[in-house]
Amino acid sequence: MKAEIIAVGTELLLGQIVNTNAQFLSQKLAELGVDVYFQTVVGDNAQRLRQAIEIGRGRADLLVFTGGLGPTQDDLTKDVLADYLNRGLIIHEPSMAQIEHLFSSRGIHMVESNRRQALMIEGGEPLENTTGLAVGNGLSADGTLYMLLPGPPKEMKPMMEGAGAAWLRSMLGGEQPLYSRILKFAGIGESTLEAKLLDLIDGQTDPTIAPYAKEGEVSIRVSTKASSEAEADRKIDDTVDKIKERAGEHLYAQEDVPIEVQVIQLLRGSSRKLASAESCSGGLFAELITNVPGSSGEYVGGVVTYTNGMKHHLLSIPMTQLEGEGAPGAISDSTAALMAERVRQISDADFGVSLTGVAGPSESEGKPVGLVYFAIAERGKPTSVHSLHLSGGRSIIRLRAVKAALYRLWLTLRAEETRATED
Structure with a gap:
């Protein structure tokens, strides 16, 4: 399955915050066996968000949105996607009750716009927000899956790891998860290490080998899809043994540590x-x-x-x-x-x-x-x-x-x- 992550928020385009959500989601989707092919950032603009949905729908099986689920007028994600799919927005009553209880328990007057956080797209499945107020949403329409997650990482990450992952597993069927192992090298440059492993890299099919460099160290990620962790370990171990034969004196760890x-x-x-x-x-x-x-x-x-x-x-x-x-x-x-x-x-x-x-x-x-x-x-x-x-x-x-x-x-x-x- 091919996925695209669509991060919504003008603050991302202005560089006011870093889009760490895309990195986290890419890792979690890979663990579920979903290949992320594209990442898009779009501002709080209905027309441009609709264009991003149209483009994404044409090249991915799953669109994962982060941001734009809040109470303000520039939180447009649910509204634009509902309009694009010709579906209505309905109140998710448990979320509405949670919002009302929060304000009443603190003795604070609830502004009417806060009800927007309890809206979900008709025909979808609610994704529980255990650390915030905005309900998430998972839905299928015309052969494409859509998952809507909050923008704040403290809300997005628990939702993705909990209700979001559970919903995706129910929709994926027989997709095999991706398993990876990071090999860390020192005392050798990226180009020199790549030259030692060139025959393995050129001939790779499964597992795959991908080098990554940062100052003073080089990492190799060995990845495979498998039905179980034990099966993945067997496949990865065989590739690691071949890498050791060529550059074992520089391999200091099989985990991502300095x-x-x-x-x-x-x-x-x-x-x-x-x-x-x-x-x-x-x-x-x-x-x-x-x-x-x-x-x-x-x-x-x-x-x-x-x-x-x-x-x-x-x-x-x-x-x-x-x-x-x-x-x-x-x-x-x-x-x-x-x-x-x-x-x-x-x-x-x-x-x-x-x-x-x-x-x-x-x-x-x-x-x-x-x-x-x-x-x-x-x-x-x-x-x-x-x-x-x-x-x-x-x-x-x-x-x-x-x-x-x-x-x-x-x-x-x-x-x-x-x-x-x-x-």
Whole structure:
């Protein structure tokens, strides 16, 4: 079944609010086995809304409306669709009783226009609103299904998950639901990952493979339609195994979580602690780590040593290392190593991670924008230092550098976990 989502509201077109309803509905419809082919946004205008209905009816089996069910004169969805279908509007008495009770219980005079929220299209099925006043509506007319939902997400989401989903299931018959699994990758770009998986992507039928990229991470969504979750898992597992053969060293999770979550979980599993020392990243490493709930059990803390003076006073980095003729400088592999080692020693953590480099906008110490060094110091083991040559603006360089350091730390922890399991 093909669906189109029609979001109604001039405020959406003006950019005053973000259309998060379309994203939520697309996910829920996919879970029910309904393919969303189109999303439309139309303002509070009867003529243009009618045109959107006409277009949608010609290319979709199901039209899902959000918005325009309220009490004001610009809430037009029910009126326009009823007129388009040559049907009347009737009062849904339970909703009317709920509205009247709400106003009377609060001692507030009910404006007559509030009765509009209890209207529904004749011949349709009411969809209960458990968190608001406007009744929803599901109906079938001339081979097309129509579902009308409120605009406010706090009302729309419960209605969709409850009465809306139940009504749709009753109308869909044998449609198989869509099952998906998100695979998360780090330490690899979208184009490089796609090249590794090109034969699978080109030859895909079922399950399907779709890559998605955001800064520092790449996601792959593997999807299939199946009659049960167990059947879907079997199909998806086979595809995931093939993906692992090509890019398993970069696959850090089979759920939609950032890599810092996996780093904390691995630290927790081995009862070890982490500390950080940052320069060019300005505390971003610490921010991402502390965004993980419960990370205080594994992350003891960090320092932002942005200037040479702070590197010297807080981490005891010799000034001869940082400044002067022949000095390696703050932006160097040796300084990165010292930063990681000193913060680990000071905090008595098991791991110390450091970042130092040039985030921009201009070069520093004669070194180019995008040059970053990061180091990982582990108790009882040699310190590893890595260099990056990154592109982009300041914020992008900082984020990419931190994600690269997290990936390298994850690799280290995962390798040690694997060895421990084998032993």
